[in-house]
Amino acid sequence: MGDKTPFDEMYNPDGSVREPYRALSQWLDEQPDKALALMQADAEAIFRKLGITFAVYGSEEGTEKVIPFDVIPRIIAANEWRRLAKGIEQRVRALNAFLYDIYHRQEILKAGRVPEKLVLQNEAFCPQMMGLEPAKGVYAHIIGVDIVRVGPDEFYVLEDNLRTPSGVSYMLEDREAMMMLAPDLFQRTKVAPVETYPENLRRTLESVAPEGANGTPNIAVLTPGIYNSAYFEHSFLADQMGAQLCEGHDLFVDGGKVYMRTTTGPERVDVIYRRIDDDFLDPLTFRPDSMLGVPGLFDAYRAGNVTLVNAPGTGIADDKAVYTYVPEIIEFYLGEKALLANVPTYNCTDEAQRRWVLENIHELVVKEVHGSGGYGMLVGPTSTKAQQAEFKRKIEARPDNYIVQPTLSLSTCPTHINGDVAPRHVDLRPYVLVGDEVRITPGGLTRVALKKGSLVVNSSQGGGTKDTWVLED
Amino acid sequence: MRMLGRTAANLFWLSRYVERAENMARLLEVGYRMSLTSRREGGASEHLISMMQAAEVDEGFAEKHEVADVDTVAHYMMFDPNNASSVFSCLMAARTNARSVRTAITTDMWESMNEAWLEFSQIKPRDVRGAKLLGLLQWVKHRSHEFRGALLGTILRDDGFAFLQAGNFVERADNTARILDMKYYVLLPRATLVGGDLDIQQWTLILRAASAHRAYRHVYHDRYKAHNIADFLILRPEMPRSLIFCARFVQQNLDMLGEFYGRRECCHDAAAELLAMVEGASMDSIFAHGLHEFLVEFIARNNRVTDALSESYNFY
Numbered sequence: 061m062g063d064k065t066p067f068d069e070m071y072n073p074d075g076s077v078r079e080p081y082r083a084l085s086q087w088l089d090e091q092p093d094k095a096l097a098l099m100q101a102d103a104e105a106i107f108r109k110l111g112i113t114f115a116v117y118g119s120e121e122g123t124e125k126v127i128p129f130d131v132i133p134r135i136i137a138a139n140e141w142r143r144l145a146k147g148i149e150q151r152v153r154a155l156n157a158f159l160y161d162i163y164h165r166q167e168i169l170k171a172g173r174v175p176e177k178l179v180l181q182n183e184a185f186c187p188q189m190m191g192l193e194p195a196k197g198v199y200a201h202i203i204g205v206d207i208v209r210v211g212p213d214e215f216y217v218l219e220d221n222l223r224t225p226s227g228v229s230y231m232l233e234d235r236e237a238m239m240m241l242a243p244d245l246f247q248r249t250k251v252a253p254v255e256t257y258p259e260n261l262r263r264t265l266e267s268v269a270p271e272g273a274n275g276t277p278n279i280a281v282l283t284p285g286i287y288n289s290a291y292f293e294h295s296f297l298a299d300q301m302g303a304q305l306c307e308g309h310d311l312f313v314d315g316g317k318v319y320m321r322t323t324t325g326p327e328r329v330d331v332i333y334r335r336i337d338d339d340f341l342d343p344l345t346f347r348p349d350s351m352l353g354v355p356g357l358f359d360a361y362r363a364g365n366v367t368l369v370n371a372p373g374t375g376i377a378d379d380k381a382v383y384t385y386v387p388e389i390i391e392f393y394l395g396e397k398a399l400l401a402n403v404p405t406y407n408c409t410d411e412a413q414r415r416w417v418l419e420n421i422h423e424l425v426v427k428e429v430h431g432s433g434g435y436g437m438l439v440g441p442t443s444t445k446a447q448q449a450e451f452k453r454k455i456e457a458r459p460d461n462y463i464v465q466p467t468l469s470l471s472t473c474p475t476h477i478n479g480d481v482a483p484r485h486v487d488l489r490p491y492v493l494v495g496d497e498v499r500i501t502p503g504g505l506t507r508v509a510l511k512k513g514s515l516v517v518n519s520s521q522g523g524g525t526k527d528t529w530v531l532e533d
Numbered sequence: 534m535r536m537l538g539r540t541a542a543n544l545f546w547l548s549r550y551v552e553r554a555e556n557m558a559r560l561l562e563v564g565y566r567m568s569l570t571s572r573r574e575g576g577a578s579e580h581l582i583s584m585m586q587a588a589e590v591d592e593g594f595a596e597k598h599e600v601a602d603v604d605t606v607a608h609y610m611m612f613d614p615n616n617a618s619s620v621f622s623c624l625m626a627a628r629t630n631a632r633s634v635r636t637a638i639t640t641d642m643w644e645s646m647n648e649a650w651l652e653f654s655q656i657k658p659r660d661v662r663g664a665k666l667l668g669l670l671q672w673v674k675h676r677s678h679e680f681r682g683a684l685l686g687t688i689l690r691d692d693g694f695a696f697l698q699a700g701n702f703v704e705r706a707d708n709t710a711r712i713l714d715m716k717y718y719v720l721l722p723r724a725t726l727v728g729g730d731l732d733i734q735q736w737t738l739i740l741r742a743a744s745a746h747r748a749y750r751h752v753y754h755d756r757y758k759a760h761n762i763a764d765f766l767i768l769r770p771e772m773p774r775s776l777i778f779c780a781r782f783v784q785q786n787l788d789m790l791g792e793f794y795g796r797r798e799c800c801h802d803a804a805a806e807l808l809a810m811v812e813g814a815s816m817d818s819i820f821a822h823g824l825h826e827f828l829v830e831f832i833a834r835n836n837r838v839t840d841a842l843s844e845s846y847n848f849y
Contacts, residue, residue: 110640111632111647278534286632295635302534305636309849310537322535323692323846324794 067211067471068483069134080137080531083248088132088474088481096476099131099241106237112229112292128524129234131241134473134486134506141252141502141530144207144215147400148490149498150390152203155220155377156494157393159199162376163189173392174385179376183430186338186373188345192362195268196496199371202261202333203492204228204505207400209471216403216468218487219383222374224335227505228491229293230525232257232300235503238527250532252502257491258300261333264495265301268367269330277330279303280311280320284336284352294335303333313356318366331367332357338372346372380429380463404466408459417464418455421448425465426455439515441467470515473526475508485509487517488528502530536692538847540637544693545700545842547630547638548684551646552704554623555677558670560588560712561610563742565666567734568603580738581606587715587742590618607666612658620673624650637693641683649676695789698782699842706779706807706835712742713766714828720759722820736762743774763824764816776831777811783838784808790846798845800838807834 065073070081077085107113107126136144161167162179163186169176179185204225206218235254239246262279269277283294285307298305304320311320311329319326334341340350345358360366376382384405387398406424408414417424421440428436438451455462472483490504506526507517517523564584568577578601585591585606593616598605613619628650635643653673661669681701688694713720719735736757740746743766752769753761767776784804791797810831819827842848 108651109644109648111635111643286629291632295632299636304534304537306537307539310539321538321847321849323538323541324535325847327535 066469066483066485067209067214069209069471069473069486080135080140084133084135084245087242087245087248094479096131096481097479100476102241103129103131103237106240107233110233112233127230127519128510129237130475130508130510130524130526131238132474132476132481133238133245133527133529134488134508135529135531136488136503138531138533144400144490145500145502147215147217147398148205148492148500150394150396150399151205151217151220151386152200152492152494152498154386154390154393155203155222156197156199158389159371159374159377160197161393163192163199163373168389168392171392173388174382178381178385182376182379182381184373184375184379186376188358189371189373192371193364194371195270195364195367198268198494200374200377201264201268201369201494203494204489205492207488207490208403208468209488210468211471215400217386217400218403218468219380220378220386221489222370222378223337224370225489225491226290226293226335227489227525228257229296231491231501231503231505231528232296234505234525234527249529252530252532254501254503257501258297260493260499260501261297262301262303264493264499265303265331265333265367265369267495267497268369270364270367272365273330278320278328279331279333280306280329282306282308282311282332282334282336282354284308284340288335290335297333304329308336308350308352308354311354311357313354313360316356316360316363316365318354318357318360329366331369333369338375341368341372380427381460384463403468406464408455408462408464414455414459418452421452423467425467426451426462427465429461429463437516439467442513442515467515470509470517473506473508475510475524475526477510477512482512484512485515485517486526503528536637538849540634541692541696541846542843542848543630543634544637544696545839545848547627547634547646548697548700549704550623550627550630551677551680552701553618553708554620554627555674556705556708557588557610557618557620557623558673558677559744560584560742561607562667562670563738564606565603565670566741567738570734578602583715584738584742585610587712588618589711590616603666604662607661608658611661611666611669621653624653639683639687641687642680645676645680645683649680690789692790692793695786695793696846698786699790699838702779702782702786703835703838705774706776706783707832709743709766709774709776709779710828710832710835712739713763714825714832717824717828720763721824722760732759733757739766745772745774748772760816763819767819768811768814768816777808780804780808780811787838787842798841800841800845803834803838803841807831807838810834 070078072078104126107129113126158168168174169179200222202225204221204227206221207215208218209215231254265279266277281294281298281303283291283305285291295305306320311318318329320329336352339347340352342353342355342357343350344355361368384402386402390396390398406413406417408417424440426438438447470485470487473486474481475484486506486508488504488506491501493499506528507523508526509515509517510524511522564581567580571577571580581601582591585594594609598609609616609619611620614621616622628646631638631643631646684697716735716739719732737746739762740749745765749765752765755761765772765775769775770777772778787801787804791801
C-alpha cells in the first residue's frame, strides 16, 4: 500500500474536482493572492485571543501553544457520512456490550472468541469494576473513533478512543473560526451543524444520571486543573453545557454521596464527566498518591450514587491488542459483520508473523500497545536504519508490547502551506455520544500532517486541524 | 447551579488584582512625575520611596536595590516577579484567576484579560524608558478600564457579579486609605492656612494618585487646601475613589449577596462596621480623633471585610 499515489479528497486522478468539493474549488479560484495567508493570520489571532491553547509536555513550563488551524475545510459527502455513521454506531454498541460482558459473565472469553489472557492480564482491565451495574448499562459514553481513508470507498478504523478522548472543542472552535473567516463559503454550501454537540452532551449525561437524582441532574466536569494540556477544552465544555467545572479538591464524599463545596455549603453531584485518568480518580481505590482525585469517589460510584463518565476500566476495549478482535466482538454481540474495516494488524507473539515483521519493518508502522499521542511509534518508510534497528530489538525483547500494521497511505486534502495550496495527509476523528441513545455529530476533528509526506497527524508531532464539513443532501 | 466557594474566591481576587495593577501604574506615574520636577538634591529618590511606601513595596525594594532611581523603581514596580504587587505579578495573578473561573466570567472579560496578559508578557523591560514608560502606564490603566467595561457590559447580575465588585472596591478602598496615610501629615490642619510650594507639590501627588486632581476643581472651585483634599478622598460620596464611596459600594454588593442567598452572614456586619466609620462623619471629628489613627483603623476594618467574606461564602 506504500507506493500508491495517495487518494486525494479533492481531485480525481484525471485532475477534475470531486463532486463534494465543487463549491470549495470555485471559491478557492476566486480568492485573490494572499487572501489565504491573511485568513491564516486572522485565524491564528482568533485562536490565541480566545485562549484556545494546549500545553506541550517537555517544552518550557507553562508554554501555551495554538494548534495550527488550516483554513481549507475537509469535506465529506452526505452518502459517505451515512455509511461512516452506521459503522461507527455499530462499533460503539458492540464495544459497550463487550465491556458489560467483560465486567460480568465474561461469555466472550468462555466462548474462546477473545483470548482470556489478553483481557484478564491486561493492565487496562480494571478488576474493581467486576459486577458493577453502570446506569443504562453504558460504560463508554464519549468516544472518538479515529478513521483514515485510503480510497473512494475504503475507510479503516485506526483506533477507538474510549478513555476520555480530547479534541472536541477544536471541532467546535474550528467551525466558529471558519464561519468568521469565510462566511460567503457557507452561503454556497449546505453544511451539517456541529453546534449541537454541547446540548447533546448534556442530554447524554443527564440520561445516565443515577436513578435517585431529583429533578435536573447536577453535572460536574472534573479537570486536573489549569495546567493540564486540555484545560481549555474542559472549561469550554463545562461552559457550553452549563455544568460546574471542578477540580478534585472542589468535591468530597460524605456518606457514600458526592458533594461540591459551594458558597452556601455542600451540594450534591449526580454525574461527573471526568477528564482525569482512571488511576488518579480516587486515591483510596487507585493510585494512593493521586492529588487530582476525590477520596471515596469510587465507593460512591459503586453504591450507584453518582455516575462516572466514562466508566473506569473502559481502556480494556480500546487497548491496541484487543483492537484486532473488534470485528469478532461485533459479530459475537450483534450477530452482524463489521461495517467499518480494521487495519490489518500483525501479531508479534506469533513467531512466523514476527519474523515477517522484522524483515519488512521498513515498510510497516509499529505502535506501542499502551502508547498514545504519536509517542513511541515507528513509521517504517520515513524512519532511519538506526530507528528500525532499535524497534527490532524492542519487538524481540517484548513482542506482546507492540502491534504492527502496514503503512496506510492516508488520503490527502488541499492545505494552505506558506501561501500555496498543497496536498497533505489527513485523518478523521468523529465524536460519538452514548446514553439513552447513540448520538453522532456530523463532522469531527480532521487532523492534518503539515509536514510534506508525513503521516503523523498528532498535534504533539507538528499536526494541525481543519474544519470538517459533512454535506447535507 | 450554585457557585463553588473556590470560584467566588477567584472572582473576588481577579478583580482585586486588576484594580491593584491599575493603582500600581497610577502610583508609579505620580512618583515618576514628581521625580522629574524635583530640583532638590536627593528629592527624586525621596518621592519615589514615599510612593513605594504607599504601595507597601518599599521594604521589598530596599532588599534588592541600593539606589532608588526611575529605572530601578520602574522595573521593580512594573516587571519584577518577586514583587507580588508589581504590574507583572498582578496581571499574571489576575489572568490565572480568570483562567480558573473561565466558566464564571464572560468571553469578553476573558478575552480582555487574556489579551492584556499576552501583550504585557511580550514587553521587554529594557525597552521601557522615559516617554515609553508613561505610555505603558497609560496602557495598564486602559486595560483595566477595558476589563471593567467588559465586566459591566456583559456579566449577569448574580452572585458572581457581586463577588467581582466587592473585590474591586475593597482593593480600591485599601489603596486610597494607604495613599492618604502615606501623606497624612501634610493634610493636618495647621496654624498657617497657606500651604508652601512643598505642600502644594505633596497635595498634587495625593490627588493625582487618586486620579482626582481635575475632579477636585469641579467639586470645590477653590485652590488646594488640606482640609478639602482630605474631605474629597474620605467623605465625598460622588468621588469614585473616596473611602465612603468604596465602603458604600462594598456594602451594596454584599447586600446583593445576602439577597441572592437569602440570608445575612458575618461579612454583612463587617461591611456595616466599615461604612459606619465614614457615614455621617465629618472631617472635624476625624481630625479630632486623629487622621492617622482613623486611617489605620479603616484599613484594619477593610481587611476584616475580606476575612469575613471568605468565612461567609466558603472561600478556599
